[in-house]
Amino acid sequence: MLLEKAGMLTTSDKKTEEILNDYYIAYLSRQLSLLGKREVHNGRAHFGIFGDGKEIAQIAYAKTFRKGDWRSGYYRDQTFMLALGLLQPEEFFAMIYGDTDDEMNPSTGGRNFNNHFCTANINEDGEIKDLSTRFNSSSDISSTGGQMPRLLGLAQASKIVREDKSLKKHLNNNVTGNEVAFGSIGDASTSEGMFFETINAAGVMQVPLAVAVYDDGYGISVPIELQTTKSSISEALKGFQKEKDTNGILIYTCKGWNYPELVKTFADGVSKCRKNHTPVLFHVQEVTQLLGHSTSGSHERYKSKERLEWEKEYDGIYQFKLWLIETGQADMDTITAIERKAESRAKEARKTAWENFTGGYTEEVSKLEEILRQLKKQSDGEIDHLAELTEIKQRIFPTRRKFLSFAQRIFYDIHGDDVVRAEQQNLHTWIEQFKDKSSDLYNSRLYRQGNDSAVKVAAVPATYDDNAREVNGSAILNENFDALFQKYPNLVTFGQDTGKLGGVNQGMKGMQEKYGIQRVSDAGIRETTIIGQGVGLAMRGFRPIAEIQYLDYLIYAHSTLSDDVASMQYRTKGKQAAPLIVRTRGHQLQGMWHAGSPMQMLLGSLRGMYLCVPRNMTQAAGFYNTLLSANDPALVIEPLKGYNMKEELPENLGEFKVPLGIPEVMVEGDDVTLVTYAWNVNHAIKAAELLKTKDISVEVIDVQTLLPFDVNHCILESIKKTGKVIFVDEDVPGGATAYMMQKVMEEQQAFNYLDTAPRTLSAKEHRPAYGIDGEFFSKPNVEQIFESIYEMMREVDVKRFPKLTP
């Protein structure tokens, strides 16, 4: 359904028609903001953030947007979206209400704030849609500046295809090389590191990236003088300006209230960007914010009287109106008619959206009413909750939780009452069904759920021919990547030292020469935008492997990973996917920043991604093979000590697959179950050998992935046999070992089978010291594992296992 988007008209009459339509959209957008704010103040919604003051600039910007282009913007973009027909007024209100109806509220389904937009890039089967025939918007996040890293990747996709046209057909013809990635951001948010990192990278990479900075002089209450050097982002960025024969960006300035200037400026800048792949920044100055930052506060508290007066005078819509009249393009009657039409369209949309929202569970509630009626009848009028139900129904904002807790309390009350046995059952069924539906609305789709789910990829064992060579772990990766680049023409990789050098550990050695600089490239040291490149490329149909040089430096990319990558399925209810694989390396080696294993930090923040922790490079390669045949984003941590370890080279390179969530029993045993992962698997195997000398039989289990974790409860089966369990890793105490323990004790209910207390053995609380023995004394070692397990055995048989003292 396309809203009143003006086409590209040619004759002067049609030009006027287009301009008047722009006025209509601007005015409609303002009405939506005004009514939206009122909806919050009258209690129908919790919160609202709007695009007032930015209307005419966004209309001008949207005029340059073409089919196949992408947006990565922020919460002020409602007019941009209205102008493109990507937002209907009804949806605008459905978003404010947090409506969970996907039809009414396709962008957020009630999960994200209002004015956080998204268009689907993938269908239910996980196939990329035909994106070249539509306007596309990546899904917004609330973190200021968080839209910037992915903007870089959205732009880079066009650059890659322009330079290697053969890739087009491998991207469902979605990328032609002529698209532009459109960004938007507030003036204050340009203070974020992500903004500068993206601008610098775009200037270096020369990608078709446009960004509009809407400068309304404030970030909530903090004025631009405290945000930006020289109080002007275009002044501050002057060194980035592209000169003749240099790279860099084009910088334009224009006034947010000057319609003809805005139209001309955006048209000029975007067309240069599209044609030459020169990034462009529009500093839209003198923008207003008439309704204040959001519904959560009032701007009268921090803006001066003069500023407030100025904002009224320089309201873009008001200035637009003056211009229309002065230039004779419209008279007051015409303008008034447009305004009345916009007002009634906005009101009608609010009414429809509200009716739809509040009518969302009528059927469920009438079933409950029927049960309560029966309850009253069967109890001879004694149990009568009908009046309470009516009272809940009449609230202006009846919530699902209110109906549910009401029903649950009635159920607790009648529980055990034989007179109303049938109603108990009916009420219980109603509660369970209501809960299921609510859970689908609010808790579903953290990961891909269809056939493209990575957990559905079946194992394919690595096979070896009779003369299999023993090679370094790095060679296994290298040869497997070679096979993958051949198998997946849309596979690309990039990172610090990934291109020419082939990675600091040589996993990509020779790949750039073989597959080209577009597919295997170096990036600056800028972790968060490396991830952003991956997100944008993946959204447009590439299969990116973004390389972060060391796990300890992933922290610099953490917000993009957590806010953008990990939340994507959930916040778009599966409509958008960016199947990015992040490749890094970590665990034991030397140095406080080269031997980290902060797994709990990742587990706590990256739900929505899968987390693979291979013990060697064959397993790591198997994970890449698995992940590339599905659409879930994942992080693979290669074990640093594995690059120089010998492994046999499989023959089915690129094909063998390690399934997710399936542990491997490395050593069978009967006395104690030892659960671990990554490099500690090697320690565990050695400790198990040593424990044999004391007649203790240890079952060593490598969990292989922490997310998902042991989906078939293999660890439980082991504990049923041994009655004892120890979790070992090199995270901090109470880190990932505690996570594993919760999974096994609570989820798998293993406590029923224990005859000793479960234990954890982890690293120290500090980072591993660099000094020659630093790692040994910071992380678990073979002897510590030996002693911990010996102690566990002693707990059940003191005589057989005397104290380990002289």
Ligand SMILES: Cc1ncc(C[n+]2csc(CCOP(=O)(O)OP(=O)(O)O)c2C)c(N)n1
């Ligand atoms: C990382 C982060 N910090 C703080 C916030 C809270 N916050 C939301 S909007 C905003 C101000 C943004 O101002 P600006 O970029 O100028 O955009 P404007 O709202 O003025 O259009 C702040 C601080 C946030 N959303 N994200």
Ligand SMILES: [Mg+2]
């Ligand atoms: Mg601002």
